[in-house]
Every structure is written in structure tokens, then in C-alpha cells.
Amino acid sequence: MSQGALPRPAAPSVRPKRPRAFRVGHxxxxxxxxxxxxxxxxxxxVILVAFSFNDNRAVTVWRGFTLEWYGTLLGxxxxxxxxxxxxxxxxxxxxxxxxxxxLAALVLVRGGAFRGQRAVGALLxxxxxxxxxxxxxxxxxxxxxxxxxxxxxxxxxxxxxxxIPFAFLPIQARLRSLxxxxxxxxxxxxxxPWRVFRRVTLPLLAPGIAxxxxxxxxxxxxDFVITLMVAEPGTTTLPxxxxxxxxxxxxxxxxxxxxxxxxxxxLVVTLSLLLQRR
Amino acid sequence: xxxxxxxxxxxPALLLLGALMxxxxxxxxxxxxxxxxxxxxxxxxxxxxAYVRLLYERDFDDTLFFSPVVLRIFGRSLALALATTxxxxxxxxxxxxxxxxxxxARRSALLLLVTIPFWTNLLIRTYxxxxxxxxxxxxxxxxxxxxxxEAPLTLLYTNGAVLLGLxxxxxxxxxxxxxxxxxxxxxxxLEAAHDLxxxRWQVFRRVTLPLALPGLVAGSVLVxxxxxxxxxxxxxxGGGKNLMLGSLIQxxxxxxxxxxxxxxxxxxxxxxxLLALLLYARAQSRAAGPRAEEALS
Numbered sequence: 001m002s003q004g005a006l007p008r009p010a011a012p013s014v015r016p017k018r019p020r021a022f023r024v025g026h027x028x029x030x031x032x033x034x035x036x037x038x039x040x041x042x043x044x045x046v047i048l049v050a051f052s053f054n055d056n057r058a059v060t061v062w063r064g065f066t067l068e069w070y071g072t073l074l075g076x077x078x079x080x081x082x083x084x085x086x087x088x089x090x091x092x093x094x095x096x097x098x099x100x101x102x103l104a105a106l107v108l109v110r111g112g113a114f115r116g117q118r119a120v121g122a123l124l125x126x127x128x129x130x131x132x133x134x135x136x137x138x139x140x141x142x143x144x145x146x147x148x149x150x151x152x153x154x155x156x157x158x159x160x161x162x163x164i165p166f167a168f169l170p171i172q173a174r175l176r177s178l179x180x181x182x183x184x185x186x187x188x189x190x191x192x193p194w195r196v197f198r199r200v201t202l203p204l205l206a207p208g209i210a211x212x213x214x215x216x217x218x219x220x221x222x223d224f225v226i227t228l229m230v231a232e233p234g235t236t237t238l239p240x241x242x243x244x245x246x247x248x249x250x251x252x253x254x255x256x257x258x259x260x261x262x263x264x265x266x267l268v269v270t271l272s273l274l275l276q277r278r
Numbered sequence: 279x280x281x282x283x284x285x286x287x288x289x290p291a292l293l294l295l296g297a298l299m300x301x302x303x304x305x306x307x308x309x310x311x312x313x314x315x316x317x318x319x320x321x322x323x324x325x326x327x328a329y330v331r332l333l334y335e336r337d338f339d340d341t342l343f344f345s346p347v348v349l350r351i352f353g354r355s356l357a358l359a360l361a362t363t364x365x366x367x368x369x370x371x372x373x374x375x376x377x378x379x380x381x382x383a384r385r386s387a388l389l390l391l392v393t394i395p396f397w398t399n400l401l402i403r404t405y406x407x408x409x410x411x412x413x414x415x416x417x418x419x420x421x422x423x424x425x426x427x428e429a430p431l432t433l434l435y436t437n438g439a440v441l442l443g444l445x446x447x448x449x450x451x452x453x454x455x456x457x458x459x460x461x462x463x464x465x466x467x468l469e470a471a472h473d474l475x476x477x478r479w480q481v482f483r484r485v486t487l488p489l490a491l492p493g494l495v496a497g498s499v500l501v502x503x504x505x506x507x508x509x510x511x512x513x514x515x516g517g518g519k520n521l522m523l524g525s526l527i528q529x530x531x532x533x534x535x536x537x538x539x540x541x542x543x544x545x546x547x548x549x550x551x552l553l554a555l556l557l558y559a560r561a562q563s564r565a566a567g568p569r570a571e572e573a574l575s
Binding site (some may be wrong): 018040044107111123133139160161164224239246250265 | 291302306386392416481526555
């Protein structure tokens, strides 16, 4: 920089363009390609939602706006029952998986090193690694071997298990990034360990727990493959119901129920991801 | 924490996952060495028939003859999973690169957009493609209206449709790890390469890509594993016509009811998945090599 002796030239009215050489990371075509991929990701979803409002039984020909198909859904008792089953299963699975995952995360992150720590970590994530279809048939084999009729509990148990890693990961991440000096400060102020946990650790961890719970909820609500294999006749969740309809063909009702579920998923997931950012 | 507290904290997870993940896999291993009960389930007698059936079939007079049916289905699944991985890579690389070069605020918004479809119901996302691809679907209707074709094209129930659906389903898995490595990329290295007279694409190929390798491997495994065992997408977009491994396994436990054979197939799938994960772990530890050693010492 000049040391003040020379008068500074008047600032140019237009900022000079950065020389192209510095934009070495810029690759022509990548931006356009990215836009196309986003189109590929979202166009099918937009099309589905649009057709769910289409006033025409011949689904893919647009005739006008209607809410008729959503009305039909509300009057469909079978669908209501499936939705209630799904919500019930998801609620129980979420609570169980979240509690189990929180305890496990606390031990794994805060419990100090112990033998078998890595094995436990791998076990917690195993539902993510093992292909769903393998988990599905294996769980079916287990229930068949036990030979007892559990009704909807079969689905609930299976869901509790595979929801654990989805609850665990955000909680673990949050716990790892917590500022431990806050807990140390509470200890310095003579708070007993349990109170430190309840008044400092837990409130700080809460967004992670909430994010994990929401993910577990949505994963349970969306599961199809495992539920298909494990469910006893008579247990119908929403995805099983939708699958039954889809196999019969494309109808406006399927579009409507799918759109409604899509909206719910996006809402819950966005909420969870925003919580993880906090 | 004392060992007792530790154990108490982990007990629920160990019990649930032990009973519902580990034990079932043990049962599958045991079942694969038993004889099928024609009414579903297994007969308690030792048999390696399930594994023999992977390559051979029994004639009427009980002689074995080589049959490539399972091999062909497995080959098709493998080929589709590999193609899915490569196509996802081709789609995701520019996306991850572009997102990583955005200002931070926009980066997280774009990442959110990439993530959201992954969390929505796979069944529903696959169903969207039926709307688009079927004979009276969007593509055919448009092409017919434009007069480009005279009869609807068969788009649905083809290998192409399954491939399209698989890439659609698992693309976010590729974008996220790629982004994670590209975001940490030191741009000074790119500038250095440029100063040494490398062109844009040369910099990309010789500097960026090698540095993004850990993310590339991670993404490939994350896409390959679920593609290989996919069930929903081949079932809905392939129409169950061109069987894939996932559907074959499911069928053994439902319709044609040969549980031991199904168990053997499931273990075969699992073996391939574990192999992919092993390669992944090795690639990751090599990438993290010096740091890992530091941490250990």
C-alpha cells in the first residue's frame, strides 16, 4: 500500500472485473448441469402434486383444478385405518428409538473409552448397512421361528430397531459439538452430576434429540419393504395400502394420498434438518 | 462413567438390535443350511441344497444340471447397481462441485434441497415415474401431441426405467459425501496448478478429482449397496418382469416358498455388501492414513 505521500487516484466508478485466471475453479457447463439435476430431482414430485389436483380420471390429461380426490380420501375408512396404524407405529417406534439412541449416544460420546466401543458403534448403525430386504426376510424368519402371533407389535418391534440409527446420528453429532465448559462451569458452581445433566446437558442436547426423533418418525412412516415382509395379515400401514393401490393402476386417489404423504415428509424433514443447524 | 452405568446405558440398544438385527441374521444363516418345508418355513434337517441351487437345478430324476438362472439375475442386479453408481457419479459430481463453490448461506440451502427428496417415501417417488413413463404417461402424451411418434413408446417396465428410478432414488447419497470432500478443497492448490499452466479441465482431472477421491468412494458405496438389494424400484418400474435379486429374495419368502434358498440368496447379497463396505473402509483409512496414525500414537 502507498504510504500516504501520493494522492490516491479517484476510485473507478466500475469495479474492475477479477481477472479470469483467478476463477480457475469455474468449469463451464457445471452450473447448467446442476440446474438440470435439480429439475430431475423435483420435476416428478411437482408433477405428482399437480396431477393430484387434476379434474380428470385420465390422470395425465389436464382438465381443471379440483379438490375432489382429497375429499374422497377423507371419506375412505380403509385409508383412515391405515393412516392411524402408521401414525401409531411411528409414534411408538420414535419414542423407543429416541430414548434408546440418546442413552447409547451419551455412553459412546461421554462414557470414556471401553472395550468393544467400535463394535457397539457398528451395531448401532447396522440397520443402515444391511440391505433392507435382508433385514426384512431375516426379521420375518425370527418371528416365524418364535411362532407367536403378535399382531401389530411385530411391525412396531421391527420399526423400533431400524429407526435407532436415524435417531442416533443427529444426537451423537450434537453431543460431540457441545461446549463442555458449560458443564464444567455448572460443576464449579456445586451442581451435583444429575442436576448438571438435567439443567445443562439435556437442554443443550434437546435440538439434536428432537431432530433425531423427527427423522426416526419419518423413516418409520415411510418404511415399506420391512413392513411388507413382517406385517401379519390384517396389519396395513399407509405405504402398504398405497402399494396395493399402485399395483392396481394409476388413479387420482393414489396421486392425492401420495401428495399428502409427500407434504408431511417434507414438513417433518425440513423441521428436523433446521433443528440440526441450530 | 463406571462400567455398570455404561452397560445400563447401552443395554436397551444392545438388546433391541441384538434381538432384531443380529439374531435374525443368525437364523438366516441357520435356515440356509436346512431343507425347505413345502408349506413355507424350514424342515429341521441339514442340507446344502439351498447353495447348490444357486448354480444347479434338479431334473425330474434328481440329477443336477447347471442352470444359469440365478447367475443371470445376479449379473443383472450387479450390472444395474454398477450402472446406477456410475450414472449417479456423473450426475452428482458437477452438482457437488457447483454447490461447494457457492457462498456459504446458499450452500446449505442447496444441500437441504438435495437432501429432502431422500427423506420422502421411496414408494411415492418411484410412483411419480410411473406417471411419467407409462404408455399414457406424460412423456408419451407429449410426444404424441407433438407428432414425433405415432404409437406410444414402451418406457415403463424396462431396464432403462429401473435404472432411471434407481439413480433417482439414491442420487443424494452420492452428492453429500462428494460435497463434503469438495467443500474442504484448498483452492490454492487449484491456483497453483493453474499457475503451472494446467487448463481448467486438466486442473479438475489432475488435482480436484484425486483430492475428492474419498468422497467419491464413499458415495459410490452408499449408492451401490442399496441399489444391489433394491426391491421397490425394480418391482414397480421393472414390473417384476426382469427379476432382480431383491425381488427374487422376497419371492422365496412369499410366493414360491423356499425359505432356505431365499436365505442363501440373502446371504449372497449380504456378502457383496460387506465386501463393498470393506473396500470402502480400506479406502477411507488410506485417505486418512497419516492422521489416523497420529491419533493412534
